[in-house]
Structure formats: C-alpha cells, structure tokens
Amino acid sequence: MDTNALLVLSAYSAAIFAASLLGGKLAALGTMTHTRTQIVMSLVAGFILGVAMFHLLPHSLERISGTGIVEKAVGWMVLGMVLMIFLLRIFHFHQHDFSSEASDLYDDDDHDHGHSVVHSRSLFGVAIGLGVHTVTEGIALGTIMQVGPSHEDGVALAGLGVFLAILLHKPLDAYSIIGMMKSAGHSQRARTWTNVGFAILCPVVAIASFGGVELLGLAGGATVGYVLAFAAGAFLCIALSDLLPEIHFHSHDRGKLIVSLLVGIGLAYALYYAESSAIHGHGMETHEGH
Secondary structure, eight states: OOHHHHHHHHHHHHHHHHHHHHHHHHHHHOOOOHHHHHHHHHHHHHHHHHHIIIIIHHHHHHHOOSSOHHHHHHHHHHHHHHHHHHHHHHHOOOOOOOOHHHHHHHHHTTOSOTHHHHHHSOHHHHHHHHHHHHHHHHHHHHHHTTTGGGGGGGHHHHTHHHHHHHHHHHHHHHHHHHHHHHHTTOOHHHHHHHHHHHHHHHHHHHHHHHHHHHHTTOTTSTHHHHHHHHHHHHHHHHHHHHHHHHHTTOGGGHHHHHHHHHHHHHHHHHHHHHHHHHHHHHHHHHHHHO
16 A cells, blocks of 8 residues: 555545634534535535546556547446436435525525525435535545555645545535535534534545555546546536536626636646646656656
C-alpha cells in the first residue's frame, strides 16, 4: 500500500469531516440568504461539473483497456447519471435553499419546493438518498487516489480536484439534512448525532475504498477506470441538479450566477492543468534522465 497516498487521503478525509460538521452547525444557527445560497451553489456546481469532465473522465479513460475505451467509459458514466437521477426522483434529497425568498419564489410558481418541502418529504428518504450520494463520493475519492502511485510526484494532485469538490459540496448536504431536521422539530441531540454520523460517512468509505482496491488487486486494472467513469456521471448529475432547477427562477441574479458558475468551472480546469503539467513534467524529467 502506498503510504504517501494513504496519508494524503487521511488528511483529505479529516478536512471533509470538519467541513461537513461545519455545514450542519450553520443549519442549526439559521439559514443563509437566498442570493448567497444560490451564488455558492452555482460556484460549487460549476466546480463539480468541471471535476467530472476534466478529472474523473480523463482518469477513467487512462485506466480502461481494450477496444471501445470511449464507449465503455461513456456507458459507465451514463449508468452513474441514471442511478443518481433515480435517487433524486425517489428520495428528493437535493434541496439546499431554505430561505424565505426561495419559498416565495417556488410557491408563486406552484412548485413543490421551499419550506413546504421540509415538512412533506420523508427524512428517512432524504437520509437514504444523501447517504448513497455520500458513499458514491467516498468511493470516487478513495479510488482516484489509486491513480496517484503510477505518477509518483502527482499523487497528491491526482485526487485534489475530487477532494475539493467533495469538500465544497459536503457542507451544503449537511446543511440540507440538518436544516430539514430542525424544521421538522427534531431535538438538538438528534441533530448533533446525525451531523456527526453524516460527516464521518464519506471519510470512512473513501479510506475503505482505497484499501479495498489495493487488497483486491484492482489498482492496475480497468475496474478503477469503470468506477471513475461511473463517479463522473454521478458528479455531473449532482452538479446539474443544483443548476437546472434554478435557471427559471433567477433572472434577477443571472449575472452573478453565471459568473459563479464560470469561476467554478475555471477553478476545476486550473487544477486539471496543474495536475497535467506536474505529471507530464515529471515524465519528461524521467525520460531525460535516461
């Protein structure tokens, strides 16, 4: 097992745990304003979209072998999207905005969103949906860290984009479930335990996935590529589920939201560029040394 990669993954996991706890704490303190929430969501969604396309998909193509590499990767990517769409349809778990402005906007258009959502949805269903979503993120992070050892100096950069996507998005998820529990009248004790349990889920799955890939001898095979392509589809669906429902309702903030989206995508590409430069630069140095 690559000790360096494991240490980096452990640091990533600790940061994700802390960020998720913080998101749950913010929900206990109160809701953010509608505009700020949407700007943050657009930025994070753009970053996640970029990570799916610039990080996860290219790494999956590198690992899948044989004929029809692109077709295989796209097939697994579509499977990830379909699973996440299925979860969103069944469990309706991806609601982040609980501000009064959001409630007014949605109620005016007779959409089943806003504060009414908190009381009508099953918290159990929300927990299941967010749990599976979190497990997918953990598997993606643990698996992509297995890409690092073949690039040596690129080990930390290999999972950096995925880590940051989870780090930025996890507080929104924690904010969502704890906010729903607060609105439904659950006790502070119940919300605290839920917050801790939710925060620790992704790190545990990430470390277990990293060790499992190594233990089963899958690190050098196509399985890693299939998992990364599947995760790319799931990440893409999550990003679009944050962006698409809001487009119709936010013409008044469209300039800010578009800029936030482009900044998020740009940051993801900048990380991709830095990772590629580090890996290719290292490869060139090694070649010149021989």
